[in-house]
Every structure is written in C-alpha cells, then in structure tokens.
Amino acid sequence: MNKIYEKLQNELKNLKKITNCEVFGKSELGSDLLSFTLGNGDDNVVLVQGGIHAREYITSFLCVELVKYLSNFAINGKVVVVPLMNPDGLRICLCGGNFIKDKKKRKIIKNILKKSDKKFFKANANGVDLNVNFDCFWGQGIKNTKIMPSAENYIGKRPNSEREVKSLISLTKKVRPKVTLSFHSKGKVFYYGFFGQSKDTLKRQEEYIKIIEQENNYMPIFTKNSAGGYKDYCLMKLNIVGFTIEVGDERISHPIGLVHLKEIFRENKDIVLKLLKKGKEECKTL
Template sequence: MPTKKANSLATLKSAIYPITLYAEKTSAVYDQNGIKIGSLNKGQTVHLKGISKGHGIIEYLGQSGYVDLANYYHKNLVNPTKSVTYKAYSYYVKVFAKLYPEFTSLEKIGESVEGRAIYALRVGNGKKEILVDAAIHAREHMTTNVVMEMIDNYSYSYNKKTSFAGYNVRQTLDTTSIWFVPMINPDGVTLVQNGINSMANKNLIKQINKSSNYKRWKANARGVDLNRNFDGEWKYVPFTSKTYKGYKGPRVFSEPEAQALKAFVERHKFKSDISYHSSGQILYWFNFQNSANYKRDLALTRQISRVTGYSIIPPLYVRGSGSSADWFIMSQKKPGITVEIAPYAGEGPVSHKHWNNVWNKNKSIGLLASKEASKR
C-alpha cells in the first residue's frame, strides 16, 4: 500500500529484460531518495525493470520504486528457448546474486579481449566445489542456455527447499556447491549472435574470417581458439594460421579469457570440471590420467553417459591438447569432462529445435557431478 504520493517516485523506464518476481514476505518500497513510499504483501507479483545501486527497480503505482531483492524470489527467470546474449546473461547473474545472497556469490573473474566481463556465480554453500563452464567456443552458445537454466532451476529449488530431477537440491549443494561460468568467450558469442557491427575489432575479424558468415566463428575477438590455448601439453599442438577456429595462439595462455579461467581455477580446489560444448552428443574425459584417476574419471563419465545417453569417447592417446578440460585434468589431477550436448550442427550454432531434448538430457548433470564430488 502507498504511504507517499506517486509524484515522489522516479519516472518508469522500460525493462530491457523483463522479469517477474514474487514477494517472499511483506516488503517495503522506497523512492529514489531512500524514503519509504509503500509496501508489498507476501506473494505479491512485481515486474523487475532493472538494478540500481544494489536495489531492484520495480513498477510501482505506474512509476519506479526501489526494493531489496533479497525479499523476493523468482520462478522462471531465463527463457532458454531463445539465444541468451552476453548482455542478458550478465544481467541475469546479477539478479540471481541479489535475490539469493544467502546461498549465491557472484564474481567477475576477468575480461575478454574487447573488455566484456566474464562472470562466475556460485550456487550452494558447500565447502567442496565443482566447476561447470560453457561457451568457450563462440558458435556453441546454446551451452550458455544449459548453464543458465541450471542456475534458474537449482536456485529456485534451493530457495524453496524442493527437489529437482530427483535430487534434494539444498542438501546436495550445501555439501558441494557449484561455480557456474556461463560464457567464457563473450566477444565470440556476441559476434556470432549480433554480427560484425557489434565488434570493436571489425577489421581484424574480417581479415581473419575471409567470409561474411560469422555464424561459423569459434575463436575469440583476435582469432585465437580458446580451447586450444590451455596447457594440456600445448607445445605439441600444431600451429595453424589465424582463422575462425583452431588457431592455438602465439603462446600458451596468451588470451585474457584463458588467463581468467586459469586464475579462477587456481584460486579454488574444484573436485571436477564439467565443460559444455555443443556438437556430437559425446563425452571426452581422458588425458593420460594415472590408474586410480583413470578409474575415478571414467566412473563419473559413465554416470553422465547413463543419464544423457551420450557416447563415451575412448582414450585416443594423442599427445598435446589446448583444451580447458584437458588442462584441468593435468594440472588439478581431477576429472575434466567435456560434454557435447547436441547432434553435429556443422559450421554454425545448434538449432533451437534441439533445446528440449538437450535440456532433458542435461538438467540433472550439475547435481549429479556435485553429489559425486561429495564422496571425494
């Protein structure tokens, strides 16, 4: 109910990413000067228009009111049936962190070549931790949808103390929390989704791509394939010319995106890394582990395979890799599993017609990996 006149409110701005929220309890509404001008009852619906100085901006009496988002909850925040852009995901992770400060933590772990932020969001309070990352390859941005939908569903179930996909979410994530990195390559994803005019390095990218087809792009903004830039014995990876995919970079960890993920991993003691890619419906897991680790990593891979139906790639015994998961296996001595989520898409993004199938296969994988890690 209002306690002040509506003219004490700020002019309402349109929401770029509309979100519906629900009051967890009776919650005060403030004007732009911090003066209480009303309240909302438990269960009341509000429409989030944005975030300003840590507060949510909502529609109130036809204008803008300011609320503490920790007094609200969401139901379905992300629309995974459409491409999730860099700007959308960046906004969504900030909203999740403001809604649920008691069991989430948001960290900017670095920036891309063109200065776009790379975020990591923790869900759960478990002292043990695993890593789930996505979109290291630009055209494989459906993997961001998978990770964001995990965050959406897991955080809702955690908050409401409900189960999801057969897991007690709160119990699982309060034993082993998950750090999600939804978009490692925000420049590349932006290029694929929005085209060449969305980029600062237009001339370099045009020169590298040698085509007007930017949907095929896998690299970062200066033509380095980030999944060839990590040190899984990088020195043995052949040099190629700069192109839209496959170039390993002038030196190992030359790229800011790879440096950001490396530093983030080294600040933690992750029990596993589940690295999402998009084509093949297959699982990679091997990088010359010793006998005990071989058995452990294969056992986890088999669990994922049983749930997803994805085929397990047998050991190839090829020396030299630049992939993030292979580097994780070698440097952390823990499972690093690459999950390819969809049928082969050729030189472009996975079609959204595959979304429902992809999600049904992968919706529990974060929780599965979390529970498995709790035993180690």
C-alpha cells in the same frame, strides 16, 4: 543488436538476482567474465563452463538454465557456473566485427570473416581458438593451426596467451573443483581423459564417467589427437577430473538453435547434482 545476443545478456542479468555473481576476469576486448555460485564449502565443488566456442552458444543458454534449475535445490557442496566464457567471440559470431574498436583486432576479424561465414566462428577477438590455447601439449593436436588467426583451431602466439584462458585458470585454481564440466556442441558424446593426465585423475574419473553416461546417455570417448583444451589442462596440470560434453544431435547443423534447448537441458540437468552426491560420499570416506 542481435536478438540472441540480447536474450543471453538479459538472462545473465536476471541470474544476478537469484544467485551470487562475480566478475572473475576480462575478455580480450574488456568484457566481464561472470561466474555464478550456488551452495558453499570448499571440499565438494563442481565447475561448469559453456560458450568457450562462439558458435556453440546453445551451451551458454544451457548453463543459464542449469543455474535456474539448481537454485531450487539445497546444494550438497558448491557449484560454480560460467555460462559465457567467450563473450567477444559470441558477439562476432552473431553480429560480425564492426563493433570492435581496436583497429588491429578489427582487421584480423574482418579478414577471417571474408573467408568464412560469421555463424561458424568459434574463436575470440584475436582469432584464437580458446580451447586449444591452454598450456598442455600446446600445438600438438592434429587439427591445431599454428600460423594464422582463424575462425577455429588457431592455437595463439603462446600457450595461455589469451585473457579468457588466464582468467579461467585463475578461477579454477581459486575454487579447486573436484570435477569440471565443459559444455560444447555437438554429437551427443563426451570426452574424458588425456594422454598427459595425472595418475590420480585416471582412477577418480571412472565413477564420474558412469554417472554422466547414465544421466545423458551420451557416448564416452577417450580424448585422442587433441590438445590444449581446458579439460586437458585440468587433468594434466591441476590434478582435477574434467569432461567435455558435446550436446546436440550430430545431424543438426551449427550453430544449434534455441529450439533444441529444452531437450538438451532435459538430458543434462541432473549431472551436477549426481556428481555432488558422489563427491559428498567421497568426502565422508576420506
């Protein structure tokens, strides 16, 4: 087994000892999808997710560090953290496709890995890029690939077709966050907005953009030419403000190594606390 994969599994196991862990869904290969909850209450919730793109596993480790860090504070509301949204994809990216028992899926993945190095793999075990599979202008992004399973950008057979996507939507509907943060790599930028977003989120996102920018010093960019992502779905279908935060310097090549974790954590560690503080103020004025 791969060392990074093992390390993450151990980290997740250890997190279960310090906070409330739930299995909120399953991956296409039947792995548990785990969420970790800190704090309580339903009126001021932040949902954080990482690792939806396999090669961006640095974001899973970032989420683990965030849970550990946040467990030191009295949380002013509730934080739900999903460190690893795409466990099958991560295993493929680190170990290749031999472990896949399902013959059809194994063939799909082996074909993909003939054409591209496993370390650049972003998709799930069906070769679907989970962050273009959500039902919000599905298939209309510039880079969307419509025909074949692939290491990246394949939208899947139908919107919301993948178990991981369905599970994350159910979790989001259940916990009703005010804000969602999706960690990706790379570029030290963060994406906000969506051409299909609700009017309500347009107004509410302004203050949050300022908070994130002040904390991590990344450049805010309005989302253009991309569709079918989780934060797009939150903005368009669920009336929830969402951001995609791209961690790590653009000059570092994929996948970003764990040597960069400390710096990335330092830049992003306090965003959730600041968003919760802002959320609490809003609750009082309602």
